[in-house]
Amino acid sequence: MNRAAVAGAPRVVFPRLALRGRRRFADPTFRLLTLAFAVSVVVITLLIAAILFRQSALARARFGWSFLWTSTWDPVALRFGALPFVYGTLASTAIALAIAVPLGLGAAICLAELLPRGLADPLTFMIELLVAVPSVVYGLVGVFVLVPIMRDVAAPIQAALGFIPLFGGPAYGVGLLTAAIVLAVMIVPFIIAVSREVLLAVPQTQRDAALALGATRWETVRDVVLPYARSGILGSIFLALARALGETMAVTMVIGNRPEISASLFAPAYTMAAVLANEFTEATDDVYLAALVEVGLLLFVITLLVNGIARLLIASVRSSPARAAA
């Protein structure tokens, strides 16, 4: 954000001449060191991609592109298609975001704009604590609290709307919607915590100006504060998205682990991360193992694509008029 300011910052001047000798090496060393750190991240990412690609060679050779659009996952007959897992991952993440984004954004606005600091700070602290809760705990709460509730709630919904495929089928309590709700609860703290910080960083003068022009509080938030903070808020959402895509433990506990694509929200499903965690340890056959690695590769590519789209979105938002006015 303040790259120009950093680049234009005055060079550090050491006041003591005794340091002159060391000074000559300090900057290049520091530059090399940080460069090494930066490069190592890239190298690790490339290595992961390369290893996933190589280890999945057997499955790619055998199934080709059909791996992407067939739905049979049969470790006995060694026939593998990953479509149900891709669908489960994308659908559960999308539903989770649809729940978590309005909720998280609303909470962040309340914490940043409406509540007094004395109340907002302890609340934010508690929300940040939620980020540190291990996912297996969310999974357990899901199994023992949410699953029975979902089964009870599903009955009247199905009685009224069961003719729509979206709500059809038997409701076991576990399933796509249950997993999405657990995911939403898990990612909401990310959205709240980061979005609140971003909203707090909006200069007070912006609000004052809007209020002075006769805007109501709601109009100020909607037309001035939110547009100003847009790229930061989007960043928080993509952080949450990445977490939802890769979440394993909590999802596998409540999604039903059935590799099938069903129109119903109540039907069991499966995700890519979950099948990896479930089947990797006991996969003895080479083709089976390669198919699992290919699922990993697929997850890697999808995460990459989603991240790329996120970058593009943020870049396009950056050049919007509201931001330029700042």
Next chain:
Amino acid sequence: MRRRRWWLAGVLALAAVMPVRAALLINGAGATFPYPIYSKWFDDFHKRNPDTQINYQSIGSGGGIRQILEGTVDFGATDGPMSDEQMASAKIPILHLPTVLGAVVPTYNLAGVEKLRFTPEAIAGIFLGKITHWNDPAIAKENPDAKLPAAAIVPIHRSDGSGTTYIFTDYLSKVSGDWKGSVGKGTSVNWPVGLGGKGNEGVAGLVKQTPNAIGYVELIYAVQTKLPYGDVRNRAGKFVPATLESVTAAAAAAATSMPEDFRVSITDAAGADAYPIASFTWLLVPTHITDEGKGIALRKFLDWMLTDGQQLAAPLNYAPLPPAVIALEQRALGKIQVASAR
């Protein structure tokens, strides 16, 4: 002064660690199912032989087979025997040595129903999705006293690859031609119906949470967590509850026709008192060990495991090996050659 004291502490600590590091360390990896008894064995054996330490990682049978084939561990462990291809790919021939027995039981969640009796056809039909309601005649006929509801059955299976699934599907493949033809056996299979739970606790949790559900778990897990589980009709036509005795009886029935390499399935075993969904779990030991110290220590452990070690199994709810199988194994231990590379 302070710094010197730290040095002293460091040297002392090192001195304390040295004898342990000098001791013989044997590494093993594999099946999770027998982990409690294995860790008990390795611990007891270490107490008796302080110079030998056996380190075991319960990473799953698949990992155990892979690691012994790659030679990264001194021994492996598995709940399902290695396939012929896997045996052929081993550089040093690998010996399967049964250690204890496990069993798999059907567990269910039916309001007001305590004990159920299952025929093989009923279990296969439920997990194939052909028997869909609890009051189906295939179940009701053998359970005249149980008030079976007209509710839909929710079958629940393991979502993670596991020896438990291997034993269960191996059994279903034997008793049902339909199952063998359409699903088959393996640590994970393509389930025709039902939901998946991760681990014994995942299946048990789903069964408890879902009215009218049925799942399968390890006998030990069902005993320890007091789950209701049903009797299963064996090949002799008798409904047998799963107990340590009925599981050992299944192994005894198989001992008469035990193949040379111990890779035997004892599901659907003959004997009148044999529980039909049972299996050995195996240690995988190379037949040629070049490290003399390790080889001798491992042989010593195996000798002890087959004699005194077996006494430790029952208290942990593992069914011990029948005497006939122990005798066969003691003979097989002679196949392990220990030769120094020097």
